[in-house]
Amino acid sequence: KQEVTQIPAALSVPEGENLVLNCSFTDSAIYNLQWFRQDPGKGLTSLLLIQSSQREQTSGRLNASLDKSSGRSTLYIAASQPGDSATYLCAVTGTASKLTFGTGTRLQVTL
Amino acid sequence: SAVISQKPSRDICQRGTSLTIQCQVDSQVTMMFWYRQQPGQSLTLIATANQGSEATYESGFVIDKFPISRPNLTFSTLTVSNMSPEDSSIYLCSVDPGTSYQETQYFGPGTRLLVL
Numbered sequence: 001k002q003e004v005t006q007i008p009a010a011l012s013v014p015e016g017e018n019l020v021l022n023c024s025f026t027d028s029a030i031y032n033l034q035w036f037r038q039d040p041g042k043g044l045t046s047l048l049l050i051q052s053s054q055r056e057q058t059s060g061r062l063n064a065s066l067d068k069s070s071g072r073s074t075l076y077i078a079a080s081q082p083g084d085s086a087t088y089l090c091a092v093t094g095t096a097s098k099l100t101f102g103t104g105t106r107l108q109v110t111l
Numbered sequence: 112s113a114v115i116s117q118k119p120s121r122d123i124c125q126r127g128t129s130l131t132i133q134c135q136v137d138s139q140v141t142m143m144f145w146y147r148q149q150p151g152q153s154l155t156l157i158a159t160a161n162q163g164s165e166a167t168y169e170s171g172f173v174i175d176k177f178p179i180s181r182p183n184l185t186f187s188t189l190t191v192s193n194m195s196p197e198d199s200s201i202y203l204c205s206v207d208p209g210t211s212y213q214e215t216q217y218f219g220p221g222t223r224l225l226v227l
């Protein structure tokens with residue numbers, strides 16, 4: 001059974017700092033890995049999707065890497081802003097398009 | 112992309128009652144899913160809603176408790192039956208656009224359920 005873990009569970013940083021969120025998964029037989037953002041009271045917003053054959057994806061200040069063989073992914077956020085405050089979830093896609101979500105990292109960016 | 116709406120957005124229910132949640136997509140999709148997010152927890156897949164056949168449930172979830180309908184390619188319902196306070200969660204539907212894992216799944220805004 002696939003298990004996805006995220007470290008740290010919570011993180012508070014001052015505005016402008018660069019930060020890294022970590023995600024690990026136990027079964028490397030995945031089709032892709034996705035990073036989502038969840039704001040309180042709202043649904044999920046997709047940030048980045050990395051195919052299993054890819055090593056990284058970039059979107060603006062966000063960069064996600066994938067090491068499938070070791071079961072790890074990182075989300076790098078550059079020059080953090082208060083608007084980045086949210087819960088970040090990673091999820092891996094297995095057979096039949098089923099997503100297994102990680103435990104989440106709650107990020108707070110302070111002024 | 113796909114735009115998903117859910118009804119109701121939130122509800123407060125008494126234990127022992129049932130609630131049906133609706134999920135509407137703005138385009139035809141093959142695969143629809145229902146997830147549960149318990150307070151302070153991550154998302155857990157309940158079932159895959161199959162059009163024209165019974166839903167496929169994940170371990171720990173049963174049809175009697177979470178009956179699902181999928182009458183067509185744009186609509187699905189999830190019923191939470193005989194509710195208890197432990198059913199208080201956010202319920203989300205999602206769709207897979209079916210582009211061979213190259214595109215993200217899209218999620219509805221969720222239904223916040225509180226059972227008293």
